[in-house]
Amino acid sequence: MKRIVIFASGSGSNAENIIEYFWRRPSLSIQFEVYTNNEKAGVVDRCRKLHIPCILIDKDQFNDKSFLEMIGNPDLIILAGFLWLVPSYFVNHFTDKIINIHPALLPLYGGKGMYGDKVHQSVLKNKDLQTGITIHFVNEKYDEGKILLQARCDVNENDDIESLSKKVHKLEHTYFPILIEQLIND
Numbered sequence: 001m002k003r004i005v006i007f008a009s010g011s012g013s014n015a016e017n018i019i020e021y022f023w024r025r026p027s028l029s030i031q032f033e034v035y036t037n038n039e040k041a042g043v044v045d046r047c048r049k050l051h052i053p054c055i056l057i058d059k060d061q062f063n064d065k066s067f068l069e070m071i072g073n074p075d076l077i078i079l080a081g082f083l084w085l086v087p088s089y090f091v092n093h094f095t096d097k098i099i100n101i102h103p104a105l106l107p108l109y110g111g112k113g114m115y116g117d118k119v120h121q122s123v124l125k126n127k128d129l130q131t132g133i134t135i136h137f138v139n140e141k142y143d144e145g146k147i148l149l150q151a152r153c154d155v156n157e158n159d160d161i162e163s164l165s166k167k168v169h170k171l172e173h174t175y176f177p178i179l180i181e182q183l184i185n186d
């Protein structure tokens with residue numbers, strides 16, 4: 001059985017979507033574990049509903065090498081709306097095993113402080129005609145590892161933060177599980 005670890009700080013719609021995608025494919029038997037830095041995050045309730053363990057971590061724990069013992073040796077580590085920078089000991093230990101999803105076409109709108117609605121707000125402010133998603137390997141810098149996949153959507157005159165967020169989440173929910181399936185089958 002393969003094991004996937006998901007880190008999430010927010011609503012957790014990607015985490016839930018990924019878990020349910022694999023549940024619909026029982027031939028791929030995968031054990032999931034979720035880590036969050038935010039006890040009030042929606043992902044906590046989603047995990048409860050799905051009966052998936054959701055483990056609360058603090059920054060000292062995350063930044064200490066002993067955290068590796070807790071994580072063990074998963075087949076893949078997924079950042080699905082996780083807002084902390086991943087420490088270098090962790091990145092070096094799991095080379096090409098950690099992926100992140102970003103709600104924009106990197107290198108546009110990446111970096112510290114660029115997450116969720118802030119990204120969509122910048123896209124609208126700059127009157128971009130397209131936006132999208134990027135899935136990439138994680139390195140020691142925010143949003144800078146090797147890009148694995150990008151998908152695009154149009155930005156219309158009447159789009160606002162909410163409608164853009166919906167379009168981008170739709171792309172995320174479509175493409176993220178498919179790419180994860182490819183990576184764990186490689």
Ligand code: GAR
Pocket residue numbers: 008009010011012013014015080081082101102103114115116168169172
């Ligand atoms: C997603 O749109 C993801 O791309 C974004 O947070 C959202 C989490 O949604 N990640 C970042 O902005 C990271 N820089 P979710 O909690 O519903 O999965």
